[in-house]
Amino acid sequence: MSGEKPAVSTYREFADNVLPRIRANNYNTVQLMAVMEHSYYASFGYHVTNFFAVSSRSGTPEDLKYLVDKAHSLGLRVLMDVVHSHASNNVTDGLNGYDVGQSTQESYFHAGDRGYHKLWDSRLFNYANWEVLRFLLSNLRYWLDEFMFDGFRFDGVTSMLYHHHGINVGFTGNYQEYFSLDTAVDAVVYMMLANHLMHKLLPEATVVAEDVSGMPVLCRPVDEGGVGFDYRLAMAIPDRWIDYLKNKDDSEWSMGEIAHTLTNRRYTEKCIAYAESHDQSIVGDKTIAFLLMDKEMYTGMSDLQPASPTIDRGIALQKMIHFITMALGGDGYLNFMGNLVTQNGLTFQEKGTTGAMINADDSGALWTLITCGTST
Template identity: 35%
Template sequence: MASEHTVASAGVQASSRFTEYDIYLLKQGNHVRLYEKFGAHPTVHEGTEGVYFAVWAPNAESVSVMGDFNGWDKAAHRLLARGDQSGVWEGFVPGVRIGALYKYHVASRYHDFRVDKADPYAVRFEAPGRTASVVWSLDYAWGDADWMRSRHAANARNAPTSIYEIHLGSWRRKPEEGDRFLTYRELADWLPDYVAETGYTHVELLPVTEHPFYGSWGYQTTGYFAPTSRYGTPQDFMYLVDRLHQRGIGVILDWVPSHFPSDEHGLAYFDGTHLYEHADPRMGFHPEWNSYIFNYGRAEVRAFLTSSAVFWLNQYHIDGLRVDAVASMLYLDYARKHGEWIPNAYGGKENLDAIAFLRHLNEAAYREQPDIQMIAEESTAWPMVSRPPYLGGLGFGMKWNMGWMHDTLDYFALDPVYRKFHHDRLTFSIWYAFSENYVLPLSHDEVVYGKGSLIAKMPGDDWRKFANLRLLFGYMYSHPGKKLMFMGGEFGQWREWSHESSLDWHLLEQPLHGGLRRWVGDLNRVYRREPALHARDFEQEGFAWVDVHDWEQSVVSFLRKGRDEEVLVVCNFTPVPRENYRVGVPRDGYWYELLNSDAEIYGGAGFGNLGGVEASPLPAHGHYHSVALTLPPLGIVLLKPA
């Protein structure tokens, strides 16, 4: 490995953080910790305090760093280009302190193009409305050592995973102070307790990476190494993660490597050329989101994105990344008509560079932090998304089950009188339930853009709406796959989600809403407690139909299985109570009722089985014993042998 070198220029000294091996890895696309090299790093050089700056701009004629420390003079501190054709510009500026504002002034060697750019590797930005980067240190005294030592068990694929998806700016606000956002530290006082009390195992945060447009919810990212300053400093965000970990709650971040916005201060046309994006709009511009697409075939871009993912895992103790819009990366013709895209080298529509990048990304993430999870939002039937690259897969740990979500919500939207004619929408998901490691998502995407809230999707009067929603949640928690629910769904928010306002917390004072949240809490607790409901989520042996054929009465029954445990699940999708409904069971003895969605404490009518039933030696559904149950209307019961 080469030693670091020192060079000097007018106004700038350069004590390089790059070795020849770093440059080799950069050019190969295999450097996964570029955040340790690029960016602004407070340091001491030859006894003088200051900041080392480094940026990648291979097609620049010159690059200078300007900021409040030099009166935003574009010529005062010119960075130096390394002599190795790497495109790295670097330099040490004495006297710059933590908190200083800065940008890079880039003069291209083409088109007489000049632009002021934020630092792609900045760890902090000014509050949105302004776009400068901020010199900052990421020092923080973590208090989550116990969690970090044991999180391999909490994040394992055979562990219960129940995810509460949150948009930080609209979960809760301060109406008495102009309806302002809560800060990261204020959220830390509320969120961990609420999530723990409701029984979730993880939170998933809509993108916290810095983004100039609040209305993008974070999906139009400009700062891939910085938490948004809307809610506080990097240390404030660390504190929120820390407090969640101390309550035993994992933290998943929504992360967006699929596209980036065209804001002038961002990555687009960075050095007067299409550096991070493809030059051809048929490859480099996304018509659906009006944003640029990363050039995954460029080694330095792959290293940039992989380093961003690794940065959040290493520096912020993040337990998993949910990778957004994977389908848009995999298909060259995504959201494009004939003639608007360029086939790959074999004439196909698969993006071979993106496939290679995703495999590399996942291998790097699991190599750096083996006890995390990489989760794909992939909406097509692309095979082996959650299988290892050495088997031909993409290497994710889990994948969102969008098919289950669409079929299930379509089914529940039907008036129960018609459900028997669409029984297959309910049962089809089991045919492919074990082809991937699935997460069952009832996410933010289903409660925006006129789709209505979950409770509003349910048919009937208020009683039927709440009964249907309790049934939906019970069905989700008993179906194979990990669970994800967007905020507000757990208590039946009526309004469609808006990023501009807080959730309607006052609804919890009403019995039906409070009962629904109590039901979700009990579902979470039973789901976590019973291995049969989670330990074999990804194994065919963890599920068996008891009766899938009773379409006439819209009833299904099935067994969830652990290694030695079993739970019987029976769902009645009509508002008609059914007494003496016989269901085959695999063993005799007493079966006690774990959960009943129609219990009065949840807002139900109280139809049930008085705590349990005794199995009779009457064969049914291929079993030698059976139980006669009272099925509540629009209800679900879970039973377990004593």
């Protein structure tokens, strides 16, 4: 949760202090990360230990309900980042080690290497297991019914779609890459069931898929043979911007290449465009603002002196990057919280020697310093 203090803010503080600013800047939807309980804070909420519990770091279930109700009263929809692609490896406080069948060999996860994601250090669900389907589908209904969320962003869909989980695979668009023995049919069927259920329970629900592979018909209705998502994230766009900012001079930027990346999407499948997210800005990298202006922000942004050329260029390019992404990128636009507030403290930080991390949503942005009309 975002707040001014260098600490994890609360659901109520976010609802009272930040939601009105979001509404004032004409956004219509808020997507919340790290809502489900997770013991490892540096996982940004992606190593879930309890799928039916609200993350206690930011408050109680009633506090989260207050946030959602406050957002609805302001005309904002609220999406939850749901993690059904994998689960924490923990045994003591997680699902790992639970038996769900007639024997100790039958658990929520695949056995052996198939049940372990080597890059994420997490367990992988066995979507062919009846109890796993019951568990995950009931989990979606729980968050919709109990907390009145308006939909979900499904994390790690690429990992679910393929047995190889997209690891070390470069997708070229060849249909054999999508429809082969590498396709995880059980997981695809689960996602079809999930989308069918959600749209039956809440016809106006919005469900977004995080998929980097470009799987065809991912965002077509189930009754057409699609997987049923409403939108997919246009994940190539932020990668293009980061590549340009880190590896090319301004004079080398190709507008044709940029325009192709922004408009390269599957026909009749809706996309959400964005210039950066936690994946680019926090996980081992920098925000666009820091890539453009870096340490100059500490000395070149004072009201007591003219802005330095680096700051002038950085602010101008940042505005143009977000504008062209919003204009050409798809059917919706996602803005990463705080990425237009070019103040120090919005980057990846480490506290002490404990390894506890603060991400940009928790890094203490001084919202009271934001002038009217600045996007948050």
